Amino acid sequence: MGPKKGILERLAEGVVIGDGGFVFELEKRGYVMAGPWTPEVTLEHPDAVRELHREYLRAGSDVMQALTFYASDDKLINRGNVAGKKFTGAAVNAAACKIAKEVAAEGDALVLGGISETPTYLSGGGKAAVQAEFRKQIQVFVDHGMDFLLCEYFEYVEEVEWAIEVCKETGKPVASTMCIGPKGDMHGVPAGECAVRMAKAGADIVGVNCHFDPFVSLETIKLMKAGLEKAGLKPFLMCQPLGYHTPDAGPQGFIDLLEFPFALEPRLCTRWDFHKFARQAYDLGVRYIGGCCGTQHHHLRAVAEELAKERGKTPLSSEKHAPWGEGLALHTKPWVRARANREFWENLKPATGRPFSASMSEPENWGVTAGSKLMMQHAGVTTEAEQEEVRRFKKGGGKH
Ligand code: MET
Ligand SMILES: [Zn+2]
The missing domain is CATH 3.20.20.330 (Homocysteine-binding-like domain)
Structure with a gap:
């Protein structure tokens, strides 16, 4: 070398x-x-x-x-x-x-x-x-x-x-x-x-x-x-x-x-x-x-x-580690074998397993902080008009 x-x-x-x-x-x-x-x-x-x-x-x-x-x-x-x-x-x-x-x-x-x-x-x-x-x-x-x-x-x-x-x-x-x-x-x-x-x-x-x-x-x-x-x-x-x-x-x-x-x-x-x-x-x-x-x-x-x-x-x-979880094809259980593919893992929305787990630790900030756009997307607020409404709402101290 x-x-x-x-x-x-x-x-x-x-x-x-x-x-x-x-x-x-x-x-x-x-x-x-x-x-x-x-x-x-x-x-x-x-x-x-x-x-x-x-x-x-x-x-x-x-x-x-x-x-x-x-x-x-x-x-x-x-x-x-x-x-x-x-x-x-x-x-x-x-x-x-x-x-x-x-x-x-x-x-x-x-x-x-x-x-x-x-x-x-x-x-x-x-x-x-x-x-x-x-x-x-x-x-x-x-x-x-x-x-x-x-x-x-x-x-x-x-x-x-x-x-x-x-x-x-x-x-x-x-x-x-x-x-x-x-x-x-x-x-x-x-x-x-x-x-x-x-x-x-x-x-x-x-x-x-x-x-x-x-x-x-x-x-x-x-x-x-x-x-x-x-x-x-x-x-x-x-x-x-x-x-x-x-x-x-x-x-x-x-x-x-x-x-x-x-x-x-x-x-x-x-x-x-x-x-x-x-x-x-x-x-x-x-x-x-x-x-x-x-x-x-x-x-x-x-x-x-x-x-x-x-x-x-x-x-x-x-x-x-087979790509995209394909090693699971060798699992003994058929319903686990069904997860041996990219589509499954790419589309999964993992749960936290915590019944009282909020997605944001300070949800009251979710229209105004650094990742607010991403947060809104996660929360299903996807159109620009809806996002603007959230921003206005937050700026107004939560008064609609
Ligand atoms: C708090 S940042 C720490 C960076 C450093 N390279 C580490 O991984 O420990
Ligand atoms: Zn660091």
Whole structure:
């Protein structure tokens, strides 16, 4: 085998599959604490991290993203290091890089080092202080020869511009995803403008991660794409959404849902939702497709199976998963065998099994929030005239 193809080459040739949600999955498995969400697990339980990388590789993931989320010193020291631990960003990040490289070598995957928003920025620290935090992390990625860099989970475009600037100093390809929805960043900068600013700062790949479901995230990508086209910019597009449905979320996404983070399971997307997402993302021109919080092995495998033709290969774990549920043809019960087909799974509207489960956690907002259009469609309000009526009703404080 010759040298590995780089990320930009792979994106130019076809579609790249990202990874799933590490901190969320490892929280459920007992290795990460919800609240700080910091990844000391790379030092405390490296095997748990290694196993999750392997699961994603088996699902078709082309990139082993080192588990470096929130591993800046300012975050670890002030809001991480649970139970008196004294791990530094450098130590956590170095361990993460080592594990990612080890598993990547078991396949043909690239390795990626990522930085995310900092408490220093959120508490009003200036550019120099914020960039100093990033520089420490990025030095570790350079020392470990990571293939490319990612700025992910930024709520403010100004901070991600500073992040991209530091990443560019390395000469490595840079990807950049903000955790924003169709309403834009937390200062109200529109999504299209955020994309343009990320690209102008030098990002080769731009898009969104986290905070919103696959379909709301694609709405944001559409706005980003329109902004980029208008500005004559052509970075690759990237989308790593939640594995949860969030049509009722406001501008800050799932963080504000009452179920965040411990009762989101009834909102979990199915693998069939991810088939649909992968197709829509691909058709929209998104070439880097993965997942964030809540996404698991089977979501990524669904992306890889949906795009098997485009990629010219199926994931390793398809060995145990016939397309569209066809493995059920071997079931002993005839009524289950009847579900061994695409039509059945594509058209199924899964129940929650909870007699008092509302479809929206804050149904009173359903005409006015980010995904309101989708919510209305779910609720059967399909024509533009009906939707307008709902909007008017909601704006009038519910008075008809
Ligand atoms: C809260 S977003 C977390 C992103 C990170 N890549 C992870 O999956 O853990
Ligand atoms: Zn996430």
